[in-house]
Amino acid sequence: xxxxxxxxxxxxxxxxxxxxxxxxxxxxxxxxxxxxxxxxxxxxxxxxxxxxxxxxxxxxxxxxxxxxxxxxxxxxxxxxxxxxxxxxxxxxxxxxxxxxxxxxxxxxxxxxxxxxxxxxxxxxxxxxxxxxxxxxxxxxxxxxxxxxxxxxxxxxxxxxxxxxxxxxxxxxxxxxxxxxxxxxxxxxxxxxxxxxxxxxxxxxxxxxxxxxxxxxxxxxxxxxxxxxxxxxxxxxxxxxxxxxxxxxxxxxxxxxxxxxxxxxxxxxxxxxxxxxxxxxxxxxxxxxxxx
Amino acid sequence: xxxxxxxxxxxxxxxxxxxxxxxxxxxxxxxxxxxxxxxxxxxxxxxxxxxxxxxxxxxxxxxxxxxxxxxxxxxxxxxxxxxxxxxxxxxxxxxxxxxxxxxxxxxxxxxxxxxxxxxxxxxxxxxxxxxxxxxxxxxxxxxxxxxxxxxxxxxxxxxxxxxxxxxxxxxxxxxxxxxxxxxxxxxxxxxxxxxxxxxxxxxxxxxxxxxxxxxxxxxxxxxxxxxxxxxxxxxxxxxxxxxxxxxxxxxxxxxxxxxxxxxxxxxxxxxxxxxxxxxxxxxxxxxxxxx
Numbered sequence: 001x002x003x004x005x006x007x008x009x010x011x012x013x014x015x016x017x018x019x020x021x022x023x024x025x026x027x028x029x030x031x032x033x034x035x036x037x038x039x040x041x042x043x044x045x046x047x048x049x050x051x052x053x054x055x056x057x058x059x060x061x062x063x064x065x066x067x068x069x070x071x072x073x074x075x076x077x078x079x080x081x082x083x084x085x086x087x088x089x090x091x092x093x094x095x096x097x098x099x100x101x102x103x104x105x106x107x108x109x110x111x112x113x114x115x116x117x118x119x120x121x122x123x124x125x126x127x128x129x130x131x132x133x134x135x136x137x138x139x140x141x142x143x144x145x146x147x148x149x150x151x152x153x154x155x156x157x158x159x160x161x162x163x164x165x166x167x168x169x170x171x172x173x174x175x176x177x178x179x180x181x182x183x184x185x186x187x188x189x190x191x192x193x194x195x196x197x198x199x200x201x202x203x204x205x206x207x208x209x210x211x212x213x214x215x216x217x218x219x220x221x222x223x224x225x226x227x228x229x230x231x232x233x234x235x236x237x238x239x240x241x242x243x244x245x246x247x248x249x250x251x252x253x254x255x256x257x258x259x260x261x262x263x264x265x266x267x268x269x270x271x272x273x274x275x276x277x278x279x280x281x282x283x284x285x286x287x288x289x290x291x
Numbered sequence: 292x293x294x295x296x297x298x299x300x301x302x303x304x305x306x307x308x309x310x311x312x313x314x315x316x317x318x319x320x321x322x323x324x325x326x327x328x329x330x331x332x333x334x335x336x337x338x339x340x341x342x343x344x345x346x347x348x349x350x351x352x353x354x355x356x357x358x359x360x361x362x363x364x365x366x367x368x369x370x371x372x373x374x375x376x377x378x379x380x381x382x383x384x385x386x387x388x389x390x391x392x393x394x395x396x397x398x399x400x401x402x403x404x405x406x407x408x409x410x411x412x413x414x415x416x417x418x419x420x421x422x423x424x425x426x427x428x429x430x431x432x433x434x435x436x437x438x439x440x441x442x443x444x445x446x447x448x449x450x451x452x453x454x455x456x457x458x459x460x461x462x463x464x465x466x467x468x469x470x471x472x473x474x475x476x477x478x479x480x481x482x483x484x485x486x487x488x489x490x491x492x493x494x495x496x497x498x499x500x501x502x503x504x505x506x507x508x509x510x511x512x513x514x515x516x517x518x519x520x521x522x523x524x525x526x527x528x529x530x531x532x533x534x535x536x537x538x539x540x541x542x543x544x545x546x547x548x549x550x551x552x553x554x555x556x557x558x559x560x561x562x563x564x565x566x567x568x569x570x571x572x573x574x575x576x577x578x579x580x581x582x
Contacts, residue, residue, distance in 0.1 A: 103419065124415030127464075128394065128456050155485040163467050165419050173418075176454050176479050185490060187478040188467050194446040199476060 001256055004149050004228075004263045006141075010271035013144070014052055017278050021057040029285035030059045031089040031115065031277075032081045036074065036100070037067035042093045049091070052274045058281055061087070071100050075108050082110045088288055089115035089281040112287065115280035118166070126170055129177050132287075134280050139170040141272025142207060142228050146181045149261050151205060151226045158184040159203035161196075161216070161249065167209040167230055175205075196220070208249035218254030226261040230269050292547055295440050295519075295554045297432075301562035304435070305343055308569050312348040320576035321350045322380040322406065322568075323372045327365065327391070328358035333384045340382065343565045349572055352378070362391050366399050373401045379579055380406035380572040403578065406571035409457070417461055420468050423578075425571050430461040432563025433498060433519050437472045440552050442496060442517045449475040450494035452487075452507070452540065458500040458521055466496075487511070499540035509545030517552040521560050 021028060031053055035046050046062065053060040063077055081087045090113045096102050106118035114122050117136035125133025135143075146153060158175040162168035168188060176186040189199050190210070200206060200220045206227050208216050213233035221227070231249030248265030256262050263269055312319060322344055326337050337353065344351040354368055372378045381404045387393050397409035405413050408427035416424025426434075437444060449466040453459035459479060467477040480490050481501070491497060491511045497518050499507050504524035512518070522540030539556030547553050554560055 103421070120415035120419060120421070121412055122415070123418045124411035124413070127414045127418055127460055128411060130394070130411070155483045157490075163469075169418055169464070169467075172479075173460070176460075176481070178454075183483045185478065185480050185484040187476065188463075189476050190467070192446045192474045193476040199448075 001259050002149070002261045003256075004145055004261050004268060006145060006263055006268040006271045009145060009148050010141075010275040012148075013272075013275040013279060014056055017058075017275075017282055018056045020282060027086075028057055028059050029088050029281050030061065030086050031091060031281045032061045032063060032087050034063045034065065034074070034077060034081075034090070034092045036065045036069055036093070036096055039095070042095070046093050048274050049277060052278055053281075056278055056282075058278060067097055069097075069100075071105075074100060074105065078105070078108045082108075082113060085288075087113065088285040089113055089277075091116050091277065113284060115277055115284055117170075117280065123165075123170070126173055129179070134283070135174065135276075136166055136170055137273040137276040137280070138167050138230065138269065139174055140276040140279070141269055142167075142171050142230065143174050143181050144276065145228060145263065145269065145272060146205070146226075149226075151181070151261055153181045153184040153205060156184050156204035157187065157202050158205040158207065159187045159189060159200055160207045160209065161189050161200070162207075162209035162211070162230075163188050163190045164209065168207075171207050171209065175207075206250075210249055212249055213247050214249070214251040216250040216255060218251065218258060221255055221258055223258050224260045225255075225258060227255060227259050227263065228269060229263050229265050232265060232270060292550050293440070293552045294547075295436055295552050295559060297436060297554055297559040297562045300436060300439050301432075301566040303439075304563075304566040304570060305346055308349075308566075308573055309347045311573060318377075319348055319350050320379050320572050321352065321377050322382060322572045323352045323354060323378050325354045325356065325365070325368060325372075325381070325383045327356045327360055327384070327387055330386070333386070337384050339565050340568060343569055344572070347569055347573075349569060358388055360388075360391075362396075365391060365396065369396070369399045373399075373404060376579075378404065379576040380404055380568075382407050382568065404575060406568055406575055408461075408571065414456075414461070417464055420470070425574070426465065426567075427457055427461055428564040428567040428571070429458050429521065429560065430465055431567040431570070432560055433458075433462050433521065434465050434472050435567065436519060436554065436560065436563060437496070437517070440517075442472070442552055444472045444475040444496060447475050447495035448478065448493050449496040449498065450478045450480060450491055451498045451500065452480050452491070453498075453500035453502070453521075454479050454481045455500065459498075462498050462500065466498075497541075501540055503540055504538050505540070505542040507541040507546060509542065509549060512546055512549055514549050515551045516546075516549060518546060518550050518554065519560065520554050520556050523556060523561060 111121040117134040122133040175184045197220045209230035229248035229250040234244040237245040402412040408425040413424040466475045488511045500521035520539035520541040525535040528536040
């Protein structure tokens with residue numbers, strides 16, 4: 001069993017990006033973060049992204065809007081950043097307050113600056129295997145983990161647990177594309193799947209993204225499976241100061257001994273999303289320069 | 292075994308659409324067809340679409356362009372139709388001459404008039420389960436055949452053979468969506484799949500769209516499978532005047548006895564595409580009226 005060290009892989013990517021940005025002559029890539037309200041998780045995520053940008057040499061700009069910001073004000077902010085040639089990438093930190101529609105907001109960002117890959121046009125490009133589009137950071141991070149861990153996908157059976165717009169479906173589309181990593185037979189399972197274990201036991205690669213703590217048990221996988229655990233779930237734990245610990249969708253202790261590769265939670269897919277956001281920002285910068 | 296009569300189902304849809312159009316007061320829906328060159332198959336397809344439109348009471352306009360038309364001329368034609376408020380739907384008959392990029396051309400059609408569902412934005416909407424988008428006519432026809440034949444998909448295992456942009460992938464996305472027909476466990480197989488029969492034998496519903504004559508043999512399916520055969524392949528047949536006959540991707544004689552439902556070729560999915568094009572045109576008309 002090989003533990004996939006997401007922190008180390010993300011670190012490598014950040015170092016590679018820093019080298020690449022260091023070699024740029026003249027102006028540097030710029031990413032804009034819009035954070036609405038003061039949700040502690042959002043504050044923490046945005047801070048991580050700012051730090052990664054700084055280390056790479058990407059300039060980041062932070063725009064803070066009040067929790068009760070109107071849609072019009074938020075969209076005016078986005079429009080301004082869309083129109084600003086200096087800004088290469090725009091990230092709107094989710095979740096947004098309930099009075100603002102997330103899909104509409106993500107679609108307000110110009111596709112060329114949509115480094116989060118949530119714009120409908122970029123999702124369409126992913127489906128069409130048009131590499132000009134931006135792939136959302138979590139599925140892009142999954143693919144990168146698979147590639148850098150040497151997990152083969154060609155002709156293999158990849159089982160994706162979960163059919164969400166932001167993880168399950170794009171991960172499935174990436175795994176079935178005519179490229180590597182990809183070229184896999186792909187099965188998408190979800191809450192309506194009957195006899196789930198009979199499906200998951202066929203997986204050469206299992207991508208778990210259903211958001212249910214320790215859902216995948218040892219008897220649900222075959223020997224030699226490679227496991228990418230996207231779940232980040234809190235379970236009560238009185239021994240921890242904060243009263244909980246984080247676990248994935250996979251029962252690590254039971255599944256790890258049967259696995260060829262497995263990601264831990266935390267420290268697996270999580271750190272990759274920040275690295276892929278930076279990767280997308282540098283790509284947006286280079287694409288803008290070509291224009 | 293129940294034979295799914297695509298001609299009869301398409302006919303029902305056309306009759307339903309005719310009733311609906313007959314009840315419209317005032318102006319009628321308009322669909323524009325652009326045909327480039329005189330490819331006999333294209334001539335025949337466009338004629339079928341014109342006839343269906345006429346029967347329903349949809350006005351159709353045919354624009355014929357020479358095989359050597361420039362991209363600029365073709366795009367000017369599309370732009371004119373995009374700008375014409377009277378035109379609700381625009382269909383560009385494929386295949387286009389080699390000097391014209393099909394994806395770029397399909398994306399030139401306004402998403403709101405893209406009744407063929409080939410625009411990248413509409414593909415993104417399909418992936419996002421946004422029902423405002425247009426679904427391409429072949430996958431939409433597959434779903435309609437499944438629904439009108441009473442084939443259950445909820446919690447069932449749907450196996451899609453083929454990962455094309457215009458059939459396999461959209462059909463897979465439709466079958467996994469959180470709606471009916473849908474809510475299925477979906478596996479996408481293709482040329483790189485290893486041990487394909489072990490996968491296809493799991494199918495409760497098999498959608499074959501790989502374009503290989505009689506590829507799915509009797510031993511590749513389980514008893515009770517519902518089969519949607521999207522393939523239309525020519526095989527030599529000296530007994531036919533034209534020297535060939537049309538067959539699907541499924542070996543009908545061997546698979547039909549094991550099936551709960553099966554589409555014939557021809558007369559299965561084929562007729563549905565025209566009906567769904569008309570369905571999309573009426574939807575485009577109604578959406579334009581609301582605006």
